[in-house]
Amino acid sequence: MKLKIFFISIFLLFSINSVSLANYVKNDNTINILFTHDMHDHIEGYNIQKDENLINIGGYERLNNKIQEYLKKDKDSLVLDAGDYSMGTLFQTIYQAENPSLRLMGKMGYHATTIGNHEFDYRTKGLTESLYAAKNSNDKLPEILVSNIDFKNYENVNKKDVNDLKKSFDNYGVKEYKVFNKKGYKIGIFGLMGYESISNSPMAGVNFEDPIDSAKRIVKKLKEKEKVDLIICLSHSGTWDDKSKSEDELMAKEVKDIDLIISGHTHTTLNKPIIIGKTIIASSGSYSENLGIIELKNDSTKWNVENYSIYPLTNNVDEEVLKPKINYFKEKVQKEYLDNFNLKFNQILANSKYNFTPINILENEHREDALPNLITDSYIEAVKNIEGENYEKITAAIVPNGTIRSTINKGEISVSDIFNISSLGIGPDEIPGYPLISVYLTGKELKTAAEVDASIQPMMSVAQLYFSGANYTFNPNRLIFNKVTDFYILDENGERTEVNDNELYRVVTGLYTAQMLSIVKDESFGLMSIVPKDSSGNEIKNFEKHIIYDGEKELKEWYALAKYIESFEKENGISQIPEKYSKLENRKVVNNDNSISAILSKPNNIAKTLYSIIIIVLILLVLIVRIFLKKLKNSKIKKA
Structure with a gap:
């Protein structure tokens, strides 16, 4: 009984900002999206420190239980991910040979994901082989949508590696965007990697189109060619407190026809969505700790947030549907990787x-x-x-x-x-x-x-x-x-x-x-x-x-x-x-001393140079002011 009360208390603790699942009901003018990002191969639950206690959280069994629970209420919901599904646990060691997270996402019912910078951690070859491994498994797989990898530009990259990656994209069926039909609505979804995500991929071995340019190009195509009703971007770009650097907020301002951005990369948890113009930005945190759910309602002019929740995955696992598959992957990790270290x-x-x-x-x-x-x-x-x-x-x-x-x-x-x-x-x-x-x-x-x-x-x-x-x-x-x-x-x-x-x-x-x-x-x-x-x-x-x-x-x-x-x-x-x-x-x-002596003492050569430049600029400003004042004075004398 005490154990039961403990789990109920923990669930309530994590659900303060959540809306009851019962509030989400099927409605002809609403579209429901379940979303994650930055799961980083956190396939099994793990412990986190919370108020002096260790709580087991996350894992794909909990995630799957919640997804299936929701899909039973609304089978027309979309399940989406914004990239970095791989790299972060021992399961990544079989990324090239098995691609475990992508295959498990398919089994959980994900409709689409995108590529994040960590999908390139094992270089171009690693991503290439991982896509072949997933496709060759014959498992159900999510769509992979990515619009700004530049396969036409070979400057500073290995042409063979790029062409091999392009072939693996074609074999898998990777697209720039995909149009889904739900409840009579045409929903256009595309994916991309942002500026910092690209810079954090030094081993990617490919070139990238500017993310904003790519978004504008795809959105125009979705609006004019596909005639979609709703546009969703799976963005591996992220948001920051500094609005001048917050990439997805900047994209929302630049590309105004995006209705919803699922924002990954920065591991952000947004308990309330960010809304810029007509664009809604949503983030659910990292490491499979949460499942985000957003219900969008169409009022004929734009899509509005009807319900929005971040569900912490702390519940007991009712059904271990994924267990056989997870155990299979663990055995592969042991044989293919850990046996080499006798661990x-x-x-x-x-x-x-x-x-x-x-x-x-x-x-x-x-x-x-x-x-x-x-x-x-x-x-x-x-x-x-x-x-x-x-x-x-x-x-x-x-x-x-x-x-x-x-x-x-x-x-x-x-x-x-x-x-x-x-x-x-x-x-x-x-x-x-x-x-x-x-x-x-x-x-x-x-x-x-x-x-x-x-x-x-x-x-x-x-x-x-x-x-x-x-x-x-x-x-x-x-x-x-x-x-x-x-x-x-x-x-x-x-x-x-x-x-x-x-x-x-x-x-x-x-x-x-x-x-x-x-x-x-x-x-x-x-x-x-x-x-x-x-x-x-x-x-x-x-x-x-x-x-x-x-x-x-x-x-x-x-x-x-x-x-x-x-x-x-x-x-x-x-x-x-x-x-x-x-x-x-x-x-x-x-040393947080903000006294003048603490700030100016012991200048290095860089500081000395900068101080010299500042002094020179100040002297020039003084001279300019003096010359100006002198001319002004002479002008007044002449007028007199």
Whole structure:
């Protein structure tokens, strides 16, 4: 009885802003849309921290139960997704061979989805193979709609890879748009990737048409050629608090004939839709935590929101309809991937007596955190164990916020949990997971990396960097690119040492991170530069040649973390996360002093240059004003 009351309480807690399912009834002048986005292969339910409690949430069984419950009430409803259905759990490791999420979406009754940036995580080849795998399964599949991949432009891309992807699109039946007929209405649906989504797809290997231009082109076709009554965009673009950067809001202003935008990419949960002109923007959150439901009513001039709800998927699973298929995919993951690491899917690696920071907080707060400390420490420890007597000292390990995809909750920690934390990417071995690499940076470049964290993070949260082996202080009130006020190397005993600007220091980080650090110069307009080097000080041109190997295998980021937490002292046969990771270690210190002296002291060369420019401009302004006043005075004298 207590358990029943607990689940009822949790359901009510998550349903405060929801409308009862009973409010949604079939009506000839209404169209009902069920929607998701950014599910990232979260096929099974998982635990989240809520008010000191762990609650199991999400998963495709819960999602399917809710979808089927609704479809029984209105079989003419549309079920739609706005991309990034893949990449985020161990199920992604069979993306190329099985494409599990897309196939399960078909079984759940999804009508359409689009492509997100993470569908390109395994490069062009990965997406190509995943589409063939899905089609060859003969399972029921959703339509894939994407309008702004440019298959005609081969500039800066591999023509063969692009043509192979085009063939897989044709084989699957990928379209720019699709017209559905529901309740006598013609509904045009199209999909696209937005600007940031495109920029976050460095391995896509294709070119893209401008999203706004693409939307205008498709909307015109849907209006003039297809004569549709309702236009829906599955947009992997997103919304932001900063309206000047909020892509789907900007698209709504530019392309006024879109009636509804299902907005993915930014993992946003909109408990109320955004309405701009006649365009409605809806988002339901990420990781299969919620199902969005919107009921649109036609008043002959436009579509209005009749009902809108975000349903949290926390309910008990009544029917495990998908279980056989999910178990099949889990067996494939075990055989095709985990057996290579001698690990099991749900194997317990360690126990934590405390919760680490939830991922949504980690993304939004600019500070040191225990989870990245644990991750970066694991990189160094893994290399030490591999190199043994030949170990060459690592000065620092670096991980960016953008590659940390999950957290650690109090209690037992499984292989699956650890993989989810560092799930991104693939190595040249074509085995999922970014490998670690070894590079060398000068002391000056280490300071620059800290400055990237301090100055770029406020504009791009994924660029927040965390260090092992370093201690630095920054003041967010200072001039951009001049926020770091001190930087030291930390030895194993926590002792601080000044860095030598010209000395080379060994750094371990992920393959993707090293590649991103190398483009700092371009992104900072040439004001800052980080050039990863080999041990002789030569610029690295091919990062894949500097991958760290464990025997013949690439040392994957997630595997380094898994072996590290498994190595801790044990209680009752289970490793325990040390108490040191329950608190911070002052690796990154934020000094919020806004006094004049704190803001202007210790200017670096960038600041000195900018200050000089400002002073020169001020002097010129003073001279111009003086000349103007002098002429004005002479003019008055002449008139007199």
